[in-house]
Amino acid sequence: xxxxxxxxxxxxxxxxxxxxxxxxxxxxxxxxxxxxxxxxxxxxxxxxxxxxxxxxxxxxxxxxxxxxxxxxxxxxxxxxxxxxxxxxxxxxxxxx
Numbered sequence: 001x002x003x004x005x006x007x008x009x010x011x012x013x014x015x016x017x018x019x020x021x022x023x024x025x026x027x028x029x030x031x032x033x034x035x036x037x038x039x040x041x042x043x044x045x046x047x048x049x050x051x052x053x054x055x056x057x058x059x060x061x062x063x064x065x066x067x068x069x070x071x072x073x074x075x076x077x078x079x080x081x082x083x084x085x086x087x088x089x090x091x092x093x094x095x096x
Contacts, residue, residue, distance in 0.1 A: 008040025018089045028089035035082035042075035
């Protein structure tokens with residue numbers, strides 16, 4: 001359960017560094033920070049739902065399993081948006 005906090009904090013700090021280094025990139029840096037928190041939060045929710053599914057075995061918990069899958073998808077979407085915003089900030093600064 002430490003990994004989401006580590007990558008969330010890392011992405012958040014990178015978003016802060018983007019804003020500090022390039023004040024014109026406040027929107028991109030803020031997006032990175034918000035999506036970093038969202039990705040970590042969805043990761044924790046995913047873990048919570050998966051633990052509930054495991055705790056409920058052998059009884060099937062369809063809703064809980066579906067919610068774990070939804071949280072996984074939202075976590076990945078948040079992570080990809082954060083990386084996309086970071087790439088946009090870096091590429092716009094280098095002029096590519």
